[in-house]
Amino acid sequence: MSHSNRPVPSSGHDRMALVPFPQRDHPRRPSDRVAAERAARELLTALDIDVTDENLAETPRRMVDAYAELLTSEPFDATTFPNDGAYDELVLVRSIPFHSLCEHHLLPFIGVAHVGYLPGERIIGLSKLARVVELFARDLQVQERMTSQIAGWLQEHLDPKGVGVVLEAEHLCMTLRGVQKPGTQTLTSALHGLVRDDARTRQEFLALARDDPRG
Ligand SMILES: [Zn+2]
Numbered sequence: 001m002s003h004s005n006r007p008v009p010s011s012g013h014d015r016m017a018l019v020p021f022p023q024r025d026h027p028r029r030p031s032d033r034v035a036a037e038r039a040a041r042e043l044l045t046a047l048d049i050d051v052t053d054e055n056l057a058e059t060p061r062r063m064v065d066a067y068a069e070l071l072t073s074e075p076f077d078a079t080t081f082p083n084d085g086a087y088d089e090l091v092l093v094r095s096i097p098f099h100s101l102c103e104h105h106l107l108p109f110i111g112v113a114h115v116g117y118l119p120g121e122r123i124i125g126l127s128k129l130a131r132v133v134e135l136f137a138r139d140l141q142v143q144e145r146m147t148s149q150i151a152g153w154l155q156e157h158l159d160p161k162g163v164g165v166v167l168e169a170e171h172l173c174m175t176l177r178g179v180q181k182p183g184t185q186t187l188t189s190a191l192h193g194l195v196r197d198d199a200r201t202r203q204e205f206l207a208l209a210r211d212d213p214r215g
Helices: 010-018 033-046 059-070 126-137 143-158 199-210
Strands: 080-082 091-102 108-118 122-124 162-171 186-193
Touching: 033 059, 059 091, 091 126, 091 162, 091 199, 108 126, 108 143, 108 186, 108 199, 122 126, 122 143, 126 143, 143 162, 143 186, 162 199
Parallel strands: none
Antiparallel strands: 080 122, 091 108, 108 162, 162 186
């Protein structure tokens, strides 16, 4: 039985509603730089690093700057447009590079996102799909939550007939420490609406997301 003529299945929405994806509507900023630098200095000292060495004098400040940058995304205008041409095929932006910080170790995970949707009444500028990835990447994250947040944002702002998000990333907390398996990629996906429920659309999305010319 085909679901392709149905509107977005309500089960997709219901399931989305159960997934917590708290949205930040403002960039995160360190609220107390003095305290942050003091804490960085104490952390380094506790790790047996001599912060009185003149080469390290500015390191606590640079640590705070670096984390602040990694945790701050550029605000962007999430304007959508009417789908005047009634375009009804998948829109997919593939291999959007991103980096994020794993919330368990504060080490980076680095990879690419493939983000697609099946338009309904509205479309969105293609560059905005990369902005949405960055919005959720610049945070302490787990890859699974980031994937569902990107899909949830698109669902909420575009109300498309379907959404598909695939993330591929290398987690430095796994490849530099712990089990130390360099090059290991972690894949996560979030599929909603017809991208999940219609077999042809799902296969098309996954084939397009997989077809990376860099191999
Ligand atoms: Zn980790």
